[in-house]
Amino acid sequence: MVLTTRVGNGANGVVRTGGGHTRRRLLGVTVGTAIGVAAPAGCGLFGDDPEPPAPDPLQPVLDEARALSAAYERAVATQPSLAKRLDPLAADHRAHLEELVRVIGRNVPSAAASSAPAGSDPGETLSGLRSAERRAQRTAAALARQVPAERAALVGSIAACRGSHAEALR
Amino acid sequence: MSAELAAALAAEEAAIYAYGLIGVHLDGAGARAEARTAEAGHRNRRDVLVARLDELRASAAPAPAGYQLPFEVTDHGSALKLAIEVEQGVAAAWRAALPATADDDRATAVDALAGAAVRATRWRRLAGVSPVTVPFPGRP
Structure with a gap:
């Protein structure tokens, strides 16, 4: 949900559903803490790049x-x-x-x-x-x-x- | 866990004893009021710890009637110096309790450590000691 809002803001309201890479690039650094949410939403599951490690709780x-x-x-x-x-x-x-x-x-x-x-x-x-x-x-x-x-x-x-x-x- | 809480209790008892002496040697109503507030805070912690250790069926050594002070308290300056040392000692005891505790006991230790650090800073400022803070309060 959060991701959709951010992508919308960053790409003139166009919410892309297929391009995990593109989406991630659009989100840039702000995706750091939300990347874990992105995977279950449909992108990254079959991605060819490894997910960054989950952020440390600290x-x-x-x-x-x-x-x-x-x-x-x-x-x-x-x-x-x-x-x-x-x-x-x-x-x-x-x-x-x-x-x-x-x-x-x-x-x-x-x-x-x-x-x-x-x-x-x-x-x-x-x-x-x-x-x-x-x-x-x-x-x-x-x-x-x-x-x-x-x-x-x-x-x-x-x-x-x-x-x-x-x-x-x- | 009980051993660390018992050590925190011993530090709180020592603080209560020390503030009795500190209070009579401080100059100025502001500093004396500060000492009274600090002493009341330590009494509250002491009471909570006594009840908690009782609940855990852990025995705590009875508070000694007197303490060997690290130096003689004779005037305003030495009273402030002792107040700083007392709060540093209390901070160290609560910091040591952090890894040994969980849940409510951990929360108590987090609050108590911060309280001691804030009071130590207040006393350092009153004593004109610089810097007024340390990066890791309670760390030996």
Whole structure:
């Protein structure tokens, strides 16, 4: 269902039913998380190219770590006066990214996670980052409750760190 | 799992003890109120853990009457330093409980770890310690 909508948007409302390859190409990177849905819908079953591996359950946490790290860099580039305060937080996200890549075993960026735009003044920038940290904390905390034991400590610490960032930005 | 929850209980008991001392040495109503809120939070966790361990029929060592503090608390500065250490210790205990728990116990551990990390950050800021965060709260 999701696929049909996206294809429609991307191809002037023409929904193609036969061309799995074409469809996939149209969808581009956004198909990353939806490819598993595409196969049962009729394409890819007899395809000659191997399906990419299913995304790791921690992919959203990795995407957020990357997006947050970039958001901090943008913020500091726009408002250098915030560097002293924001640089250590950006370093935390880079450390998360490194650990997540190691645990997941590959570094595949999926659809860009939404990230905080740099505000026009420091106050606005900080509050935008704070909201982004809170959202990212919720993602990680929800996953920390479900992941297998060997991943629980890492994801739990990442959730806690994001919460402490929201506090640090107050 | 019971062993990890019992260790978390011991960390919460130690925190309650420490905040008693921290509270009397902090300057300023704001910092003292912060210590009271933190202590109340640790008491809640302690009560929940005691009930849970009872449900699991697991015994927890009784809380000692006193604790050996890592350093003497004599003034505002050393009180803040101890508050940071206490929250780091609580975070470490709950982080260790994460792989050992599931379902509601896991959820409790996730929340408790985040709570300790947020309070540690608050105390670091009050103490003027930089950076105010660590990348992996509770990691040894």
